Amino acid sequence: MNGGDDASSSAATSGPPPSLEWRFSQVFGERTAGEEVQEVDIISAIEFDKSGDHLATGDRGGRVVLFERTDTKEHGGSRRDLEETDYAVRHPEFRYKTEFQSHEPEFDYLKSLEIEEKINKIRWCQPANGALFLLCTNDKTIKYWKVQEKKIKRISEMNIDPSKMESSSNPPPQLVANGLPADKAHGYLTKDFSFPPGGIPSLRLPVVTSQDTNLVARCRRVYAHAHDYHINSISNSSDGETFISADDLRVNLWNLEISNQSFNIVDVKPTNMEDLTEVITSAEFHPIHCNMLAYSSSKGSIRLIDMRQSALCDSHTKLFEEPEAPGSRSFFTEIIASISDIKFSKDGRYILSRDYMTLKLWDINMDSGPVASYQVHEHLRPRLCDLYENDSIFDKFECCLSGDGLRVATGSYSNLFRVFGTSPGSTEAATLEASKNPMRRQIQTPARPSRSIGSMTRVVRRGSESPGAEANGNAYDFTTKLLHMAWHPTENSIACAAANSLYMYYA
Numbered sequence: 001m002n003g004g005d006d007a008s009s010s011a012a013t014s015g016p017p018p019s020l021e022w023r024f025s026q027v028f029g030e031r032t033a034g035e036e037v038q039e040v041d042i043i044s045a046i047e048f049d050k051s052g053d054h055l056a057t058g059d060r061g062g063r064v065v066l067f068e069r070t071d072t073k074e075h076g077g078s079r080r081d082l083e084e085t086d087y088a089v090r091h092p093e094f095r096y097k098t099e100f101q102s103h104e105p106e107f108d109y110l111k112s113l114e115i116e117e118k119i120n121k122i123r124w125c126q127p128a129n130g131a132l133f134l135l136c137t138n139d140k141t142i143k144y145w146k147v148q149e150k151k152i153k154r155i156s157e158m159n160i161d162p163s164k165m166e167s168s169s170n171p172p173p174q175l176v177a178n179g180l181p182a183d184k185a186h187g188y189l190t191k192d193f194s195f196p197p198g199g200i201p202s203l204r205l206p207v208v209t210s211q212d213t214n215l216v217a218r219c220r221r222v223y224a225h226a227h228d229y230h231i232n233s234i235s236n237s238s239d240g241e242t243f244i245s246a247d248d249l250r251v252n253l254w255n256l257e258i259s260n261q262s263f264n265i266v267d268v269k270p271t272n273m274e275d276l277t278e279v280i281t282s283a284e285f286h287p288i289h290c291n292m293l294a295y296s297s298s299k300g301s302i303r304l305i306d307m308r309q310s311a312l313c314d315s316h317t318k319l320f321e322e323p324e325a326p327g328s329r330s331f332f333t334e335i336i337a338s339i340s341d342i343k344f345s346k347d348g349r350y351i352l353s354r355d356y357m358t359l360k361l362w363d364i365n366m367d368s369g370p371v372a373s374y375q376v377h378e379h380l381r382p383r384l385c386d387l388y389e390n391d392s393i394f395d396k397f398e399c400c401l402s403g404d405g406l407r408v409a410t411g412s413y414s415n416l417f418r419v420f421g422t423s424p425g426s427t428e429a430a431t432l433e434a435s436k437n438p439m440r441r442q443i444q445t446p447a448r449p450s451r452s453i454g455s456m457t458r459v460v461r462r463g464s465e466s467p468g469a470e471a472n473g474n475a476y477d478f479t480t481k482l483l484h485m486a487w488h489p490t491e492n493s494i495a496c497a498a499a500n501s502l503y504m505y506y507a
Contacts, residue, residue, distance in 0.1 A: 017423055055094055120139065155207070250267050336384070401487060
């Protein structure tokens with residue numbers, strides 16, 4: 001008998017994993033009914049770290065808020081306790097950790113341009129010595145932050161209460177080298193110190209009784225003046241030493257330790273700007289190979305480049321684009337084809353891309369077309385003219401993959417988001433709402449079956465659509481959109497931003 005053959009045949013017959021049932025976990029910054037959202041509080045970036053123990057969000061006010069996972073720490077009891085609670089469904093739970101002001105509004109006097117403080121992207125770097133490190137960027141400036149716990153020592157058991165020696169209203173005296181006030185260095189005790197009646201029976205040395213910890217965020221590096229256009233992406237390399245930043249026309253390579261120099265590795269700026277036909281919309285390093293990265297364009301193409309080939313990577317290693325269907329071209333074709341976000345799968349084998357209407361999954365070994373397509377809100381296609389007039393057609397939705405690569409997710413309007421299964425034969429296509437009842441709009445209409453994402457035949461899958469009023473998009477609220485979301489790296493848990501609220505779900 002061949003055990004390997006039996007295993008592969010049983011895996012093939014087992015079919016796709018069952019569809020997940022999503023449940024509400026937590027919400028931070030929940031709005032009350034009728035509460036008006038302040039523009040500066042709207043979340044503009046979300047990112048889990050590699051371990052999944054920390055979550056960072058950035059907002060339009062330039063603030064970065066950190067959350068830490070609590071459920072893993074609380075389950076550190078005895079083995080018997082762990083065995084008794086083993087049957088219970090565990091899911092990631094987070095709590096507020098700290099926040100800091102990363103960016104401030106600036107003004108470029110040379111270009112007469114106001115630079116917003118809005119956080120465009122956040123990326124976690126390798127932690128070291130118990131400290132957390134993050135890269136945060138606005139339109140022009142990238143900052144490297146270190147967040148660390150500092151111990152605050154408290155002194156007690158002194159003979160005299162220090163608070164009684166000096167009035168709290170008086171400013172602290174200027175000290176000289178020996179610790180005495182500069183103007184009272186001689187005869188200090190005779191003037192400012194009075195012995196209690198009966199004297200001091202014994203001299204006690206002060207001791208440290210407690211060490212409180214306080215989280216302190218410190219900006220370690222500022223990477224500035226390297227982009228003429230707005231930064232849309234930052235991505236760290238797997239080597240832990242370098243990262244890239246991308247704007248509309250260029251991709252720059254940085255070393256984390258060097259803030260005054262970067263290398264331009266991609267430049268799509270034509271000699272004559274009138275010849276410009278496409279711009280860079282997103283860029284991402286390969287999660288394993290530090291020499292490979294991918295960037296997407298406004299024409300719907302993805303280019304994979306290898307930095308070992310040349311210093312200036314204007315020529316790509318592979319080009320991923322879907323040929324246009326004959327007779328389908330319209331005024332909106334190029335606008336909705338623009339890719340707003342790309343993400344590599346954890347193993348680096350697949351690239352997930354999001355354009356205005358669809359999610360597409362690409363195998364980096366097959367550049368003839370996507371292995372799967374998922375329609376996010378196809379029912380809005382008849383309303384593209386309205387979406388163009390109110391500028392919604394230019395909204396940039398992000399996408400994410402689960403850690404195991406079995407599912408993908410992205411956002412839509414009315415604070416809805418979609419979750420699709422990518423396994424062979426999977427029909428999973430859930431529609432969920434960013435609220436305390438995510439399944440409220442769940443429609444159990446299965447998607448059309450498809451073949452494996454690993455097959456060499458290009459597959460097009462259609463997501464389930466909602467019947468009734470939402471089928472033609474009339475009931476959709478285009479002012480409430482779910483642009484930013486992130487999938488936990490090891491668990492089926494999703495964090496998504498609805499205006500100033502951070503919602504978390506698990507399955």
